[in-house]
Amino acid sequence: VCARSGEFIDVPVVSGAILVNIADLMQRWTADRFISVCHRVLLPPEGDSCTRQSLAFFVHPDDEALISCCDGSSKYPPIT
Structure with a gap:
């Protein structure tokens, strides 16, 4: 993720963890409880043995x- 700097x-x-990147709409809905980040x-x-799965889900309200x-x-x- 991109830091403020x-x-x-x-x-x-982190084993068993889920990382969620949100966009500006979710930041607005949550009144900044969750912050949209550049990533x-x-x-x-x-040779890295760690694996990650990625799933993209986009929401576009009416x-x-x-x-x-x-x-x-x-x-x-x-x-x-």
Whole structure:
């Protein structure tokens, strides 16, 4: 993931863990409880025995759907 400094930081493999990268819509829905981050995927080093599985799931709400903070706050104004 990309740190605020602009430097990319490796995310360690943790057995049994799930890593979720969210985008701006989820950040808005959660009123910044979860933060959207810039990320990249690199090939593992030669001979690395760790494996990871990747699953991409994208959400695009209906154009008329009202998007507002789930906690009822006014952190972000509702948008469509």
